[in-house]
Amino acid sequence: MSATTKPSDAPEPRSKEQRLKQFLRQKADDGEMYFKSKFIADEVELSAKEIGALMVKLKDSATDLEIEKWSYTSATTWRVAPA
Numbered sequence: 001m002s003a004t005t006k007p008s009d010a011p012e013p014r015s016k017e018q019r020l021k022q023f024l025r026q027k028a029d030d031g032e033m034y035f036k037s038k039f040i041a042d043e044v045e046l047s048a049k050e051i052g053a054l055m056v057k058l059k060d061s062a063t064d065l066e067i068e069k070w071s072y073t074s075a076t077t078w079r080v081a082p083a
Contacts, residue, residue, distance in 0.1 A: 016054060019045070020044050020046065020051060023044045024062075024067075025065065028065060028080045031081065033081070034079050035077070035078055036048075037049075055076075055078055064083050067079070067080050
């Protein structure tokens with residue numbers, strides 16, 4: 001094993017974006033879901049502000065998910081569905 005090879009059982013570091021994307025994929029497996037960032041913040045260990053910024057990025061980059069800003073009533077409601 002070379003010095004640059006990682007052990008296969010070592011957990012891969014996951015970025016905030018990867019954590020959120022995995023969470024959304026799992027939740028959207030059953031069909032579309034609607035949520036406000038503040039209500040999922042604890043589950044993904046991110047702040048509502050971080051989630052909002054990441055959702056804008058994921059809207060364009062997550063080809064396996066349909067992400068759209070659904071409405072705004074005291075906070076943005078997001079709609080997520082499998083693509």
